[in-house]
Amino acid sequence: MTHFALVSYYEPWYAQIVKAVVIFAxxxxxxxxxxxxxxxxxxxxQARYGPNRxxxxxxxxxxxxxxxxxxxxxxxxxxxxxxxxALAPIISIVSAVAAFAIxxxxxxxxxxxxxxxxxxxDVGIGPLYLFAFGAIAFYGLMxxxxxxxxxxxxxxxxxxxxxxxxxEVALALSIVGVIFTAGTLSLVEIVEAQRGMWFVxxxxxxxxxFLIAGFAETNRTPFDLPEADAELIGxxxxxxxxxxxxxxxxxxYLNILVVSGIAATVFLGGWLLPFGLDPPGWVDPLVxxxxxxxxxxxxIWVRATLPRLRYDQLxxxxxxxxxPLATLNALxxxxxxxxxx
Amino acid sequence: MADWNPGEDVxxxxxxxEPGGAGGAYRAFGETLRGLKTTFAxxxxxxxxxxxxxxxxxxxxxxxGRHKLHRFEDTGLEKCxxxxxxxxxxxxxxxxxxxxxxxxxxxxxxxxxxxAVYEINLSRCIFCGYCEVAxxxxxxTMGHDYEMSDYNRSDLIFTKEMLLAESLERTPLxxxxx
Numbered sequence: 131m132t133h134f135a136l137v138s139y140y141e142p143w144y145a146q147i148v149k150a151v152v153i154f155a156x157x158x159x160x161x162x163x164x165x166x167x168x169x170x171x172x173x174x175x176q177a178r179y180g181p182n183r184x185x186x187x188x189x190x191x192x193x194x195x196x197x198x199x200x201x202x203x204x205x206x207x208x209x210x211x212x213x214x215x216a217l218a219p220i221i222s223i224v225s226a227v228a229a230f231a232i233x234x235x236x237x238x239x240x241x242x243x244x245x246x247x248x249x250x251x252d253v254g255i256g257p258l259y260l261f262a263f264g265a266i267a268f269y270g271l272m273x274x275x276x277x278x279x280x281x282x283x284x285x286x287x288x289x290x291x292x293x294x295x296x297x298e299v300a301l302a303l304s305i306v307g308v309i310f311t312a313g314t315l316s317l318v319e320i321v322e323a324q325r326g327m328w329f330v331x332x333x334x335x336x337x338x339x340f341l342i343a344g345f346a347e348t349n350r351t352p353f354d355l356p357e358a359d360a361e362l363i364g365x366x367x368x369x370x371x372x373x374x375x376x377x378x379x380x381x382x383y384l385n386i387l388v389v390s391g392i393a394a395t396v397f398l399g400g401w402l403l404p405f406g407l408d409p410p411g412w413v414d415p416l417v418x419x420x421x422x423x424x425x426x427x428x429x430i431w432v433r434a435t436l437p438r439l440r441y442d443q444l445x446x447x448x449x450x451x452x453x454p455l456a457t458l459n460a461l462x463x464x465x466x467x468x469x470x471x
Numbered sequence: 472m473a474d475w476n477p478g479e480d481v482x483x484x485x486x487x488x489e490p491g492g493a494g495g496a497y498r499a500f501g502e503t504l505r506g507l508k509t510t511f512a513x514x515x516x517x518x519x520x521x522x523x524x525x526x527x528x529x530x531x532x533x534x535x536g537r538h539k540l541h542r543f544e545d546t547g548l549e550k551c552x553x554x555x556x557x558x559x560x561x562x563x564x565x566x567x568x569x570x571x572x573x574x575x576x577x578x579x580x581x582x583x584x585x586x587a588v589y590e591i592n593l594s595r596c597i598f599c600g601y602c603e604v605a606x607x608x609x610x611x612t613m614g615h616d617y618e619m620s621d622y623n624r625s626d627l628i629f630t631k632e633m634l635l636a637e638s639l640e641r642t643p644l645x646x647x648x649x
Contacts, residue, residue, distance in 0.1 A: 175510045177519045435506040451496060 145246050150231070153250045157230045160419075161383045162192035167423075168430050175434030199379075202372035209279030210369065218277060219374045222270030222381035229263040230384060232256055233391035234318045236401045236414030248401075248415055249318065256317035257305050260392060261298060264347060267385065268294045271356065274378070275366035286365025289441065290349065290356035296448040297346035297353070303456035304339035307463035308396050317392075321400030328399040335459045337397045339452055341428075344389040346448065349382065350429055352436035355444060390425035394418060529645040535598045535613040536642065538591055540634040543581060549635070550610035551589060552582030560605035565595035582608075589631035594624050615642040 166181070166189060173180025181188035206215050231250030238246065253259045268291065275287020309315060311332065312323035320329075330337045346353035357365040364370075367378045394400060398421050401414035409417070439447065489495075521528055530536065541550045553570030571587035579585035600613050616638050621627050 171514075174514045174518065177513045177516060179518045179520050179522075431507060431510065435510045436503065 149246065149250060153231060154227060157227060157384055157387065160387055161380055162196070164383055164386065164426050165192040165195070167426065171427065171430045172434050175431065196376060199376040200373050204373070205371050207279055207369050211277040211279065214273050214277035216374070218270050218274030219370065219377040219381070221273065222267055223377045223384070225263045225267035225270065226381040226384035226388065229260055229267070229388045230391070232259055232317055233388065233418070234321060234395060234400055235418045237318070252316055252318045255315050256320070257302070257309065257315060260388070261302050264294070264298060267381070270381065271366045274370065278366075278369035280369050282362045282364070282368040283366050286356045286358070286362045286368065289358075290366055293346055293353065293355060293444060293448075296445060297343045297452070300339055300448060300452035300456045301343035301347055303453070303460050304336045304343060305396060306460040307333045307336040310460070310463045310467045317395050320396055321402060324399040324402055328397065328402070328404070330397040333397065333459070333463070335455065337393075339456045339459065340393060340397065343452060344393060345429070345432065346444075348385045348389050350386065351433040352439050353444060354438060355441060358438060386426060386429055387422060390422040390429070391418070393425050394421035527643050529643040530615050530617070531645050534615055535600045537593065537614050537616040537619055537638070538602065538629075538634055539612055539614040540589065540631060541610055541612065542635065546581070548578065549580040549585060550608045551586045552580050552608060552610070553584045553586040554607065556605045556607065557602035557611055560601040562599060562601060563595045563597045565592040566590070566602060586631060589634065590628050591634065592628045593619055594627040614638065615644065617642065
């Protein structure tokens, strides 16, 4: 049943490179857009405008932010471990970009006579690949916090470690139901399996668990304990500034995109549209992006609404509620799949 | 622990119900939805921000802003007669008045004397309005201007000419019932 990289078409080597560059560029362009959308929307949720001074309607604000950050001094505390301190943000950003590669933006399209899949790569172990890179991303946070040589960073890193490990279990188990139903680990085939009905309907519990665990995985409110600006200043990135902080920031928002993309792919039918709509192939990436944006807006909405959990609440919520629920969901799905097969 | 009595004056703390299991989760979920509804209502309401430099908060008619000195509208003579009552009333001691005699060919005010020097140090002024109350001729009143920041302290000492002049920009006045 499980097969590795079932490729029924041949992609030339240059297509792979072009695809990689294009997808990286899209990811890179999306981050400032969400940054702006987040700040504008957060403003609206708080009955204010948000940034509106730089450029028309404040659209150049992310550019100004990035410009400011890049212009800053490369500072590091004297207690830090230089090599690891510099390495940590790179690990974060690399793992985020790598995870972004598996989000399918569309099926195989015929572009100038060559079949090209609109995704970075279609690995036969899609979700496992995602969680593997999620686990590596956690090294970025952990090393960053530890190598900074600061109490706040260290506390933030510890929290991040515990939180990411606890919620990754629930996150993985919440997708298991979908994998059982679809009978494949390839994200492209999971999307194809949703032609009749999006998995959000039969796997509603899994979807909700995935969303909640996704919030925790991306360190977003109400689970932003690793950053907890009020008590830990900035958590693992307290001692970071300038371009290194920018890369942490970038990785964080890219992770939000990745989780949104996976949620859209696995539960909302990827590039498929409801009511039998079948637009031409070039619309597919736009459909996926639109679905991703729905999740991004949800992320922002929740951030504007919910306060931070207490640490013990977070842990007991992850282990005592989400994990049993996710396990139960997987079990019930397995029984149903076997019984109806 | 059960029979330990902390004393009469210690109040028992009222606590909410324990979160509990499934019921607690259900309640938390409902409350989350209620919170989301609350924040979404703010989006529909629209921003409440006043874009300050372009848009100004209208002041009330009795707002105590920067002082103004007045002239008689018919004769154009200054109302101030240099009595220094304002300076005497000023708790911050920011008003300096030097009086001089009116002469037939140099008639500045309606009274016997006039203020040859009238300075208010706005960096000291606390905008209490006592000068306005003390003035027997309503020569000084509190205006509506509140944008008085400057780069030098010495620029904040307003002279008689500056106080007599009409302010360049009118501060918007709050309409009735606004």
